[in-house]
Amino acid sequence: MVYNTEATEWPSFEINPAIKDLISRFFKLLDTQDSSVGNVLADEIFALNGRAEFGGHFFNGKEEIRGSRDSAWKVVTERRHAVLKVFSADLEGSDLSLIGHVEMSFNNGKSVEGEFAGRLGVEGATGSSPKLTLYQVWADSAPVNRALIRE
Template sequence: MSELATDKTEWPEKPLASNIKPFIDTFFDILDNNTEDAGERLAKEIFATDGYFGTASKGYTGSEEIAGCCGDRWAMVKNRAHYIDKVYTCNEEGSDLLMIGHSSQDLKIADIHYEGELIARMILEKVGTPNMRIKYFRVWGDSGPLMKLLGEKGIKT
């Protein structure tokens, strides 16, 4: 079995709702697997109908945009995995989370493998219920390692 995004996560001292960890794992599992239905699954299973999904390069608002978000994300990527190292909660309910982690990616160009650090904010609605969804998600990634590798391979960005 593959390692889950939160297998080695350090969680806040105050326990969060029991469905948050598996929800986060499902979210990253969808993102890290190149399947035809990934965008639809994100829109239906993960995000609120008016949710926001902000990646390092583009933002998507609402179910329709989120459903179409995955098409171009795999154009240059062979494999991708996200890992969350630490989660902080910004409120008592545990609905506003700050996550620090890293990702590992294999690119289709020049057989490049790189790892980079990330930070993300996730705001959840209906926490602790079967209808919990992401209202807001924004990730920021460190592109420095990738830029260095591309430069070493003579690839201009």
């Protein structure tokens, strides 16, 4: 586990360690400013028919997910996610909800932090190589909007 899941509260029943690693790797990638992240998300994290929501936009399938991070760092200089708690709708861990915390710094010198909620669909939840079929997020965008307003 890396920093973003080291303090996570997991369901009381055992979640496949491969899912925990997938979640940890996923959020670490979202915090990584590198041109290869979109390719890794498309090829290694999401299933063929995956659907991801980033920045209020949905990206469907590998090719859209591949390009989903192209503007992720346009105004952001640093991003750090922490998964606080994970809930599972089933014993396999194929339908997960989470509460997280994110800190972001912007190229105008301002920073924000706050909680978010997310939903993860997982294909192959009981296997050794699970993949995400869905990532959907809910967060209050007002602090980000205020931070980005030019004064």
